[in-house]
Amino acid sequence: MTTGSREVALDITDRCAAFLTEHAAGRDGLLNVFVPHATAGIAVLETGSGSDDDLLAVLRDLLPADDRWRHRHGSPGHGRDHVVPGLVAPHATLPVIGGQLALGVWQSVVFVDTNGDNPRRTVRLSFLG
Template identity: 75%
Template sequence: MSDAFTTRMIDVATGSSETVHDLTAVCADFLREAAGGRDGLLNVFVPHATAGVALIETGAGSDDDLLTALHQLLPADDRWQHRHGSPGHGRDHVLPAIVPPHATLPVVGGQLQLGTWQSVCLVDTNRDNPNRQVRLSFIG
């Protein structure tokens, strides 16, 4: 059985543009408080039907490349059966099947263990919902 479980909901303003929002610093801040130097797991969960969590390099163009790939794979047009919201919004409801709404990551000595260029990111293509929540949970 674990020694500790801590969870916190954070608010993220994504605005009215499609975005890949870096959560890595927020995760590290949370772990400084929640992990207390312990080993364990960090779960990042987005409780929305139209957003996901990705591990991706940011700042070198990969975040824009991801959005471009999602546009090619999930065009924002009228082909979708789900038709409320802005045109093409039905694709946003398919996004979590491709970019899952969660990630579970190792924590060693209270530090998130990511690869050199990995960042924890919220992927949000839904321009109709400018405010998101992300649940961070540490078990260790």
């Protein structure tokens, strides 16, 4: 997937649902969502009402893109991107009932990436029935 050159909180719920349509076939189980990147994570939160932007704002406040970071390759402040998965885990395991994600009414699966240096990302989905 392409995320571009700026911070994103990208709703991937539809991708997860499409995967389940193909792989869960009406079964109950667990969907594992994993990002194999050192600077990205998966969050379950409300989107569209500003919570996704609020999450990015909190990460900017907690992890400023300045020269305090020991990890220094890439763009200025890039070291903070490597701390993001410590706060937003690179995985989520979600319940599946009847082949459908069993999320709350306002919950979405969100890919969180503060690293503008790498616009190409992978999300790995697996279903355990």
